[in-house]
Amino acid sequence: MPINLPPQNESENESKNQSKKMGAINRFLQKFSPIPISEKLFFVQNLAIMLKAGISLSVTLKTLTRQTNNKRFSEIIDDISRNVENGVSFTESLRPHEKIFGQLFISMIESGEISGKLEDVLKKLYIQFKKSHELGSKVKGALTYPAVILVAITGIGIFMMISVIPKITAMFKDFNAELPLATKILIKLSGSLVSNGLLYLIGLIIFILILVQSIKTKKGKYIFHGLLLKLPILSPIIKKINLARFARTISSLLKTDIMLIKSFQITANVLGNVYYHDALNEMSDKIKKGCTINEVIANYPKLFPPVVTQMISVGEETGELDYILEELAEFYEGEIDQIMNNLPAIIEPILILSLGVIVGGIAVAVIMPMYSLTSVI
Numbered sequence: 164m165p166i167n168l169p170p171q172n173e174s175e176n177e178s179k180n181q182s183k184k185m186g187a188i189n190r191f192l193q194k195f196s197p198i199p200i201s202e203k204l205f206f207v208q209n210l211a212i213m214l215k216a217g218i219s220l221s222v223t224l225k226t227l228t229r230q231t232n233n234k235r236f237s238e239i240i241d242d243i244s245r246n247v248e249n250g251v252s253f254t255e256s257l258r259p260h261e262k263i264f265g266q267l268f269i270s271m272i273e274s275g276e277i278s279g280k281l282e283d284v285l286k287k288l289y290i291q292f293k294k295s296h297e298l299g300s301k302v303k304g305a306l307t308y309p310a311v312i313l314v315a316i317t318g319i320g321i322f323m324m325i326s327v328i329p330k331i332t333a334m335f336k337d338f339n340a341e342l343p344l345a346t347k348i349l350i351k352l353s354g355s356l357v358s359n360g361l362l363y364l365i366g367l368i369i370f371i372l373i374l375v376q377s378i379k380t381k382k383g384k385y386i387f388h389g390l391l392l393k394l395p396i397l398s399p400i401i402k403k404i405n406l407a408r409f410a411r412t413i414s415s416l417l418k419t420d421i422m423l424i425k426s427f428q429i430t431a432n433v434l435g436n437v438y439y440h441d442a443l444n445e446m447s448d449k450i451k452k453g454c455t456i457n458e459v460i461a462n463y464p465k466l467f468p469p470v471v472t473q474m475i476s477v478g479e480e481t482g483e484l485d486y487i488l489e490e491l492a493e494f495y496e497g498e499i500d501q502i503m504n505n506l507p508a509i510i511e512p513i514l515i516l517s518l519g520v521i522v523g524g525i526a527v528a529v530i531m532p533m534y535s536l537t538s539v540i
Contacts, residue, residue: 198236198263200296206231206240207292211285221248239263252276266429267291267412274419284419291415298407298496302400305503309510316518323525325360328353331529342532349528388437392465396509400502403495405439406471411492417485424450442466455479 206227213223224244231237239260246256254273257264268288275284332350335342342350356363377383391401412433416426424447431443446459457476460467471491478487 198233198239200292200299202231202233202236203264204289204292204296206236207285207289211282211289214285215282220253236263253281266432267416270421270425270429271416271419274421278420280419287415287418291411294411294492294496295408298404298499301500301503302404305506308507309514312511312514312518316514316521319518320521320525321356323522324353324356328525328529329357335532343528345524345528346532349525384437392436392438400499401436402466403499403502405434405436406467407492407495407499408434409439409443410471410488410495414485414488414492417488423456439466456484 209227209230210223213226214220218226221244224240224247228237228241228244231240243253243256243260247253254269254276257269257272261269271284271288272281275281278284328349332353335346335350378387392398409430412430413426416429417423421429427443427447427450431440431447434440434443442463446456449459450456457472457479460472460475474487474491475484478484481487
Protein backbone atom coordinates (compact mmCIF):
# COMPACT_ATOMS: atom_id res chain seq x y z
CA MET A 164 0.00 0.00 0.00
CA PRO A 165 1.55 3.35 -1.02
CA ILE A 166 2.40 5.77 1.74
CA ASN A 167 1.17 9.30 1.15
CA LEU A 168 3.70 11.78 2.46
CA PRO A 169 2.23 15.00 3.81
CA PRO A 170 2.91 18.03 1.60
CA GLN A 171 5.74 20.22 2.79
CA ASN A 172 4.75 23.43 4.46
CA GLU A 173 5.36 26.55 2.32
CA SER A 174 7.20 28.22 5.17
CA GLU A 175 9.56 25.21 5.37
CA ASN A 176 10.28 25.47 1.63
CA GLU A 177 10.92 29.18 1.95
CA SER A 178 13.23 28.54 4.90
CA LYS A 179 15.21 25.95 2.91
CA ASN A 180 15.47 28.26 -0.11
CA GLN A 181 16.61 31.08 2.15
CA SER A 182 19.26 28.82 3.72
CA LYS A 183 20.51 27.81 0.26
CA LYS A 184 20.74 31.45 -0.81
CA MET A 185 22.61 32.41 2.37
CA GLY A 186 24.98 29.46 1.89
CA ALA A 187 25.66 30.52 -1.71
CA ILE A 188 26.31 34.11 -0.61
CA ASN A 189 28.70 32.95 2.14
CA ARG A 190 30.62 30.74 -0.32
CA PHE A 191 30.85 33.65 -2.78
CA LEU A 192 32.14 36.03 -0.11
CA GLN A 193 34.69 33.47 1.15
CA LYS A 194 36.23 33.27 -2.33
CA PHE A 195 37.18 36.95 -2.22
CA SER A 196 37.77 37.50 1.50
CA PRO A 197 41.09 36.71 3.23
CA ILE A 198 41.40 33.50 5.25
CA PRO A 199 40.69 34.39 8.92
CA ILE A 200 43.75 34.18 11.16
CA SER A 201 41.71 31.98 13.54
CA GLU A 202 41.52 29.32 10.79
CA LYS A 203 45.29 29.46 10.26
CA LEU A 204 45.91 29.19 14.00
CA PHE A 205 43.59 26.17 14.19
CA PHE A 206 45.37 24.58 11.22
CA VAL A 207 48.92 25.10 12.54
CA GLN A 208 48.12 24.08 16.12
CA ASN A 209 46.28 20.88 15.17
CA LEU A 210 48.89 20.01 12.54
CA ALA A 211 51.59 20.16 15.23
CA ILE A 212 49.52 18.11 17.73
CA MET A 213 48.61 15.37 15.26
CA LEU A 214 52.15 15.04 13.87
CA LYS A 215 53.53 14.79 17.40
CA ALA A 216 50.99 12.02 18.08
CA GLY A 217 52.58 10.02 15.25
CA ILE A 218 49.87 10.54 12.63
CA SER A 219 51.25 10.82 9.09
CA LEU A 220 51.23 14.18 7.32
CA SER A 221 48.83 13.06 4.55
CA VAL A 222 46.29 11.66 7.04
CA THR A 223 46.62 14.79 9.20
CA LEU A 224 45.94 17.06 6.22
CA LYS A 225 42.92 14.99 5.17
CA THR A 226 41.50 15.24 8.69
CA LEU A 227 42.05 19.00 8.83
CA THR A 228 40.34 19.38 5.44
CA ARG A 229 37.13 18.06 7.00
CA GLN A 230 37.50 19.99 10.25
CA THR A 231 38.11 23.43 8.72
CA ASN A 232 35.01 25.66 8.73
CA ASN A 233 36.12 28.00 5.95
CA LYS A 234 35.19 26.39 2.62
CA ARG A 235 37.94 28.12 0.64
CA PHE A 236 40.63 27.20 3.18
CA SER A 237 39.32 23.63 3.23
CA GLU A 238 39.78 23.42 -0.55
CA ILE A 239 43.35 24.75 -0.23
CA ILE A 240 44.25 22.18 2.45
CA ASP A 241 42.66 19.47 0.31
CA ASP A 242 44.85 20.50 -2.64
CA ILE A 243 47.96 20.39 -0.41
CA SER A 244 46.85 17.00 0.96
CA ARG A 245 46.49 15.49 -2.54
CA ASN A 246 49.93 16.77 -3.57
CA VAL A 247 51.56 15.33 -0.43
CA GLU A 248 49.80 12.01 -1.05
CA ASN A 249 51.25 11.99 -4.59
CA GLY A 250 54.79 12.30 -3.22
CA VAL A 251 55.29 16.08 -3.39
CA SER A 252 57.02 17.58 -0.35
CA PHE A 253 54.97 19.65 2.09
CA THR A 254 57.00 22.76 1.23
CA GLU A 255 56.47 22.43 -2.53
CA SER A 256 52.76 21.70 -1.96
CA LEU A 257 52.49 24.99 -0.06
CA ARG A 258 54.25 27.15 -2.68
CA PRO A 259 51.22 27.57 -5.02
CA HIS A 260 49.40 29.03 -1.99
CA GLU A 261 52.10 31.49 -0.89
CA LYS A 262 49.60 34.38 -0.90
CA ILE A 263 47.59 32.53 1.75
CA PHE A 264 50.39 31.27 4.00
CA GLY A 265 53.16 33.79 3.30
CA GLN A 266 56.88 33.42 2.65
CA LEU A 267 57.65 33.23 6.37
CA PHE A 268 55.43 30.16 6.86
CA ILE A 269 56.78 28.31 3.81
CA SER A 270 60.44 29.06 4.64
CA MET A 271 60.06 27.81 8.20
CA ILE A 272 58.25 24.65 7.03
CA GLU A 273 61.06 24.03 4.53
CA SER A 274 63.62 24.37 7.32
CA GLY A 275 61.58 21.99 9.50
CA GLU A 276 61.39 19.37 6.74
CA ILE A 277 65.14 19.55 6.06
CA SER A 278 66.09 19.33 9.75
CA GLY A 279 63.43 16.74 10.59
CA LYS A 280 61.97 19.03 13.27
CA LEU A 281 58.66 19.87 11.62
CA GLU A 282 56.63 19.57 14.84
CA ASP A 283 58.94 22.04 16.65
CA VAL A 284 58.79 24.46 13.72
CA LEU A 285 54.98 24.28 13.70
CA LYS A 286 54.91 25.15 17.41
CA LYS A 287 57.09 28.20 16.71
CA LEU A 288 54.84 29.16 13.80
CA TYR A 289 51.79 28.90 16.04
CA ILE A 290 53.40 31.24 18.58
CA GLN A 291 54.42 33.61 15.76
CA PHE A 292 50.88 33.71 14.31
CA LYS A 293 49.27 34.00 17.73
CA LYS A 294 51.51 36.89 18.84
CA SER A 295 50.96 38.67 15.52
CA HIS A 296 47.19 38.18 15.82
CA GLU A 297 47.15 39.41 19.43
CA LEU A 298 49.16 42.47 18.45
CA GLY A 299 46.78 43.34 15.62
CA SER A 300 43.72 42.72 17.80
CA LYS A 301 45.02 45.02 20.54
CA VAL A 302 45.63 47.84 18.06
CA LYS A 303 42.21 47.41 16.41
CA GLY A 304 40.48 47.15 19.78
CA ALA A 305 42.12 50.32 21.08
CA LEU A 306 41.25 52.29 17.93
CA THR A 307 37.62 51.10 17.76
CA TYR A 308 36.38 53.30 20.62
CA PRO A 309 37.87 56.57 19.28
CA ALA A 310 36.56 55.70 15.81
CA VAL A 311 33.02 55.18 17.17
CA ILE A 312 33.17 58.50 19.07
CA LEU A 313 34.45 60.28 15.95
CA VAL A 314 31.59 58.86 13.86
CA ALA A 315 29.12 59.90 16.58
CA ILE A 316 30.51 63.47 16.62
CA THR A 317 30.26 63.67 12.83
CA GLY A 318 26.72 62.27 12.93
CA ILE A 319 25.60 64.78 15.58
CA GLY A 320 27.10 67.66 13.60
CA ILE A 321 25.40 66.60 10.35
CA PHE A 322 22.05 66.03 12.12
CA MET A 323 22.12 69.51 13.65
CA MET A 324 23.08 71.10 10.33
CA ILE A 325 20.34 69.44 8.23
CA SER A 326 17.55 69.14 10.81
CA VAL A 327 17.86 71.67 13.64
CA ILE A 328 19.46 74.71 11.98
CA PRO A 329 16.94 75.00 9.07
CA LYS A 330 14.05 75.29 11.60
CA ILE A 331 15.85 78.02 13.54
CA THR A 332 16.73 79.79 10.28
CA ALA A 333 13.04 80.00 9.36
CA MET A 334 12.32 81.67 12.70
CA PHE A 335 15.05 84.26 12.15
CA LYS A 336 13.65 85.09 8.70
CA ASP A 337 10.14 85.65 10.12
CA PHE A 338 11.47 88.32 12.48
CA ASN A 339 13.83 89.96 9.93
CA ALA A 340 16.49 90.10 12.63
CA GLU A 341 20.03 91.28 11.94
CA LEU A 342 22.24 88.21 12.23
CA PRO A 343 25.87 88.04 13.43
CA LEU A 344 28.55 86.86 10.99
CA ALA A 345 28.95 83.47 12.75
CA THR A 346 25.21 82.80 12.41
CA LYS A 347 25.19 83.80 8.73
CA ILE A 348 28.08 81.39 8.04
CA LEU A 349 26.28 78.61 9.93
CA ILE A 350 23.04 79.19 7.99
CA LYS A 351 24.88 79.18 4.65
CA LEU A 352 26.68 75.94 5.55
CA SER A 353 23.40 74.37 6.65
CA GLY A 354 21.60 75.48 3.48
CA SER A 355 24.42 74.20 1.29
CA LEU A 356 24.43 70.85 3.09
CA VAL A 357 20.64 70.47 2.76
CA SER A 358 20.49 71.40 -0.95
CA ASN A 359 23.75 69.75 -2.08
CA GLY A 360 24.07 66.94 0.47
CA LEU A 361 23.96 64.17 -2.14
CA LEU A 362 26.67 65.86 -4.23
CA TYR A 363 28.89 66.22 -1.14
CA LEU A 364 28.35 62.55 -0.30
CA ILE A 365 29.25 61.43 -3.84
CA GLY A 366 32.28 63.75 -3.79
CA LEU A 367 33.40 62.34 -0.43
CA ILE A 368 33.09 58.74 -1.69
CA ILE A 369 35.06 59.59 -4.86
CA PHE A 370 37.73 61.36 -2.76
CA ILE A 371 38.08 58.34 -0.43
CA LEU A 372 38.33 55.93 -3.39
CA ILE A 373 41.00 58.10 -5.06
CA LEU A 374 42.89 58.38 -1.75
CA VAL A 375 42.79 54.59 -1.18
CA GLN A 376 43.99 53.91 -4.73
CA SER A 377 46.74 56.54 -4.38
CA ILE A 378 48.01 54.92 -1.17
CA LYS A 379 48.29 51.61 -3.04
CA THR A 380 50.74 53.13 -5.55
CA LYS A 381 54.48 53.07 -4.79
CA LYS A 382 54.75 56.85 -4.42
CA GLY A 383 51.53 57.01 -2.39
CA LYS A 384 52.80 54.36 0.04
CA TYR A 385 55.99 56.29 0.71
CA ILE A 386 54.07 59.52 1.35
CA PHE A 387 51.44 57.86 3.57
CA HIS A 388 53.86 55.63 5.53
CA GLY A 389 56.28 58.54 5.95
CA LEU A 390 53.44 60.66 7.35
CA LEU A 391 52.50 57.91 9.82
CA LEU A 392 56.08 57.87 11.11
CA LYS A 393 55.89 61.62 11.81
CA LEU A 394 52.47 61.98 13.46
CA PRO A 395 52.79 62.64 17.23
CA ILE A 396 50.45 59.96 18.63
CA LEU A 397 50.65 57.35 15.85
CA SER A 398 54.41 57.46 15.20
CA PRO A 399 55.51 55.69 18.45
CA ILE A 400 52.81 53.03 17.96
CA ILE A 401 53.76 52.34 14.31
CA LYS A 402 57.47 52.10 15.17
CA LYS A 403 56.93 49.76 18.13
CA ILE A 404 54.63 47.47 16.08
CA ASN A 405 57.24 47.18 13.32
CA LEU A 406 60.07 46.66 15.84
CA ALA A 407 58.10 43.94 17.67
CA ARG A 408 57.39 42.12 14.39
CA PHE A 409 60.99 42.57 13.25
CA ALA A 410 62.39 41.03 16.44
CA ARG A 411 59.77 38.26 16.74
CA THR A 412 60.05 37.17 13.09
CA ILE A 413 63.85 37.10 12.85
CA SER A 414 64.03 35.29 16.20
CA SER A 415 61.62 32.60 14.92
CA LEU A 416 63.53 32.22 11.65
CA LEU A 417 66.94 31.96 13.34
CA LYS A 418 65.59 29.33 15.75
CA THR A 419 64.65 27.17 12.75
CA ASP A 420 68.22 27.44 11.38
CA ILE A 421 67.36 29.78 8.50
CA MET A 422 70.36 31.86 7.39
CA LEU A 423 70.60 35.42 8.71
CA ILE A 424 70.51 37.08 5.27
CA LYS A 425 67.43 35.13 4.21
CA SER A 426 65.83 35.89 7.59
CA PHE A 427 66.19 39.62 6.92
CA GLN A 428 64.76 39.25 3.41
CA ILE A 429 61.73 37.29 4.64
CA THR A 430 61.14 39.68 7.55
CA ALA A 431 61.22 42.66 5.17
CA ASN A 432 58.05 41.28 3.55
CA VAL A 433 56.36 40.77 6.93
CA LEU A 434 56.73 44.40 8.04
CA GLY A 435 53.90 46.68 6.97
CA ASN A 436 55.78 49.97 6.69
CA VAL A 437 57.71 50.48 3.42
CA TYR A 438 60.55 52.34 5.16
CA TYR A 439 61.21 49.36 7.44
CA HIS A 440 60.79 47.02 4.44
CA ASP A 441 63.43 48.92 2.44
CA ALA A 442 65.76 49.23 5.44
CA LEU A 443 65.79 45.45 5.99
CA ASN A 444 66.45 44.73 2.32
CA GLU A 445 69.35 47.20 2.37
CA MET A 446 70.66 45.60 5.57
CA SER A 447 70.62 42.12 4.03
CA ASP A 448 72.72 43.43 1.12
CA LYS A 449 75.26 44.97 3.53
CA ILE A 450 75.39 41.81 5.67
CA LYS A 451 76.22 39.87 2.48
CA LYS A 452 79.25 42.14 2.09
CA GLY A 453 80.50 41.26 5.58
CA CYS A 454 79.00 43.96 7.81
CA THR A 455 77.64 43.01 11.24
CA ILE A 456 73.95 43.50 12.09
CA ASN A 457 74.89 46.05 14.72
CA GLU A 458 76.80 48.12 12.14
CA VAL A 459 74.00 48.15 9.56
CA ILE A 460 71.18 48.86 12.04
CA ALA A 461 73.13 51.80 13.46
CA ASN A 462 72.68 53.51 10.06
CA TYR A 463 68.91 53.78 10.64
CA PRO A 464 68.56 55.63 13.97
CA LYS A 465 65.10 57.02 13.07
CA LEU A 466 63.72 53.50 12.61
CA PHE A 467 65.77 51.52 15.16
CA PRO A 468 66.39 53.21 18.55
CA PRO A 469 69.67 52.75 20.50
CA VAL A 470 68.17 50.01 22.72
CA VAL A 471 67.70 47.79 19.64
CA THR A 472 71.26 48.39 18.46
CA GLN A 473 72.69 47.67 21.93
CA MET A 474 70.71 44.46 22.46
CA ILE A 475 71.58 43.14 18.99
CA SER A 476 75.25 43.93 19.67
CA VAL A 477 75.04 41.83 22.86
CA GLY A 478 73.29 39.04 20.94
CA GLU A 479 76.00 38.96 18.27
CA GLU A 480 78.80 38.92 20.84
CA THR A 481 77.26 36.15 22.95
CA GLY A 482 75.98 34.07 20.01
CA GLU A 483 72.43 34.22 21.40
CA LEU A 484 70.90 36.59 18.89
CA ASP A 485 67.67 34.58 18.56
CA TYR A 486 67.11 34.67 22.33
CA ILE A 487 67.94 38.41 22.58
CA LEU A 488 65.55 39.21 19.72
CA GLU A 489 62.80 37.21 21.41
CA GLU A 490 63.34 39.24 24.59
CA LEU A 491 63.27 42.42 22.49
CA ALA A 492 59.98 41.34 20.90
CA GLU A 493 58.49 40.69 24.36
CA PHE A 494 59.66 44.14 25.48
CA TYR A 495 58.03 45.97 22.56
CA GLU A 496 54.86 43.88 22.72
CA GLY A 497 54.58 44.89 26.39
CA GLU A 498 55.13 48.54 25.42
CA ILE A 499 52.40 48.31 22.76
CA ASP A 500 50.05 46.66 25.25
CA GLN A 501 50.59 49.53 27.69
CA ILE A 502 50.08 52.18 24.99
CA MET A 503 46.89 50.51 23.77
CA ASN A 504 45.53 50.39 27.34
CA ASN A 505 46.31 54.10 27.84
CA LEU A 506 45.27 55.26 24.34
CA PRO A 507 41.54 55.74 25.10
CA ALA A 508 42.46 57.90 28.12
CA ILE A 509 44.70 60.05 25.86
CA ILE A 510 42.29 60.37 22.92
CA GLU A 511 39.02 60.66 24.89
CA PRO A 512 39.67 64.23 26.21
CA ILE A 513 40.64 65.36 22.68
CA LEU A 514 37.43 63.91 21.22
CA ILE A 515 35.26 65.36 24.01
CA LEU A 516 36.92 68.75 23.52
CA SER A 517 36.25 68.52 19.77
CA LEU A 518 32.60 67.65 20.44
CA GLY A 519 32.36 70.57 22.87
CA VAL A 520 33.84 73.00 20.33
CA ILE A 521 31.45 71.83 17.55
CA VAL A 522 28.28 71.82 19.68
CA GLY A 523 29.34 74.96 21.57
CA GLY A 524 30.13 76.81 18.34
CA ILE A 525 26.72 75.94 16.90
CA ALA A 526 25.00 76.91 20.17
CA VAL A 527 26.75 80.30 20.30
CA ALA A 528 25.90 81.00 16.65
CA VAL A 529 22.22 80.23 17.42
CA ILE A 530 21.99 82.06 20.77
CA MET A 531 23.69 85.30 19.63
CA PRO A 532 20.79 86.39 17.33
CA MET A 533 18.33 85.86 20.21
CA TYR A 534 19.43 89.22 21.66
CA SER A 535 18.51 90.88 18.36
CA LEU A 536 15.11 89.15 18.40
CA THR A 537 14.29 90.58 21.85
CA SER A 538 14.72 94.13 20.50
CA VAL A 539 12.52 93.34 17.46
CA ILE A 540 9.78 91.91 19.69
